[in-house]
Amino acid sequence: MKPHPKEETTFVLIKPDGVRRGLAGEVIRRIERAGLKIVALEMHQSSKEEIDRHYPKDEAWITRLGEKTLSTYEKYGFDAKEEMGTDKAEKIGPQVRGWLIDYMTSGPVVKIVVQGVHAVDMIRKLAGNTQPALAEMGTIRGDYSVDSAASANKDKRAIHNLIHASETAEEAAHEIEHWGMKGKIHIYTRIEEGL
Ligand code: ADP
Ligand code: MG
Numbered sequence: 800m801k802p803h804p805k806e807e808t809t810f811v812l813i814k815p816d817g818v819r820r821g822l823a824g825e826v827i828r829r830i831e832r833a834g835l836k837i838v839a840l841e842m843h844q845s846s847k848e849e850i851d852r853h854y855p856k857d858e859a860w861i862t863r864l865g866e867k868t869l870s871t872y873e874k875y876g877f878d879a880k881e882e883m884g885t886d887k888a889e890k891i892g893p894q895v896r897g898w899l900i901d902y903m904t905s906g907p908v909v910k911i912v913v914q915g916v917h918a919v920d921m922i923r924k925l926a927g928n929t930q931p932a933l934a935e936m937g938t939i940r941g942d943y944s945v946d947s948a949a950s951a952n953k954d955k956r957a958i959h960n961l962i963h964a965s966e967t968a969e970e971a972a973h974e975i976e977h978w979g980m981k982g983k984i985h986i987y988t989r990i991e992e993g994l
Contacts, residue, residue: 805992808838808984809918810965810974815906817961818842822943823909826962829925829939834991835915839983842907850903853977854896858889864899865891867929867958871949882952895948895957902957912980919971922964931960 811830813823830837845853854860865888872879879886883894913922927938930948934941940960951958965971975981 805916806914807916807918807968808912808914808975809922809968809971810963810978810980811911811913811922812963812978813909813911814903814959814961814963815908816902816944816959818909819906820943820961822961825943826909826939827911830911830913830922833915833921833925834989835913835918835921836987836989837911838914838985838987839910839912839980841910841980841983843910843978844907845904847900847904849977850900853903853974854899861892861896862889863892864895865889868895868948868952871930871932871947875947875949877949882949891952895952898951898955899957902959910978910980912975912984919965919968923966926960926962926964929960930958934960 811826813826817823817826827837827840868883868891869879869886869888871877872882879891883891885891915921925939927934927940929940930946931940931944932947932950934944936942939962944959944961946959948958965974975984
């Protein structure tokens with residue numbers, strides 16, 4: 800039987816721009832006020848190798864990175880061949896992945912394990928769209944950042960969007976393990992759980 804929905808866990812990283820902008824508290828506040836429970840928390844300076852292992856390596860995922868570039872190029876009228884030397888998502892993706900490793904190792908991150916009802920989807924909803932310029936106001940990325948693939952790629956860097964959040968329960972389980980947080984989870988009840 801599947802566990803109770805309130806036992807679902809997910810993984811969040813406050814990215815180096817979030818930490819350096821002093822937004823760690825704000826991110827944590829938004830998670831807590833939504834009724835989600837923080838069950839593990841730690842600051843960490845990542846190595847390139849750790850980030851390389853954190854993000855998927857499969858072709859579909861890497862191509863999806865390139866597609867984000869192509870979609871904003873189309874929306875804002877940029878020529879992919881002129882800007883990136885190619886209009887193939889699968890060729891743009893690997894370049895973006897490299898920039899992502901540089902970005903994610905540019906300063907400390909905060910690792911957070913979050914538990915609560917449909918935690919994975921709830922945190923994705925709090926985070927907002929990958930591209931802050933497309934993220935709704937009221938989301939963390941929409942309220943505190945403005946960036947897009949078109950802008951980031953022009954500067955040969957990854958999109959700065961303050962936080963990482965697991966996309967699926969499987970991704971969350973992999974990431975909690977990968978970031979060494981499995982043995983650091985605290986079990987307690989929040990007042991509103993009524994236990
Ligand atoms: P999300 O973080 O919303 O799950 P992805 O998993 O698709 O998004 O991408 C991982 C991270 O890579 C993003 O959060 C963003 O920082 C960066 N990124 C994604 N696509 C691009 C792109 N086309 N150009 C630059 N950076 C990108
Ligand atoms: Mg992702």
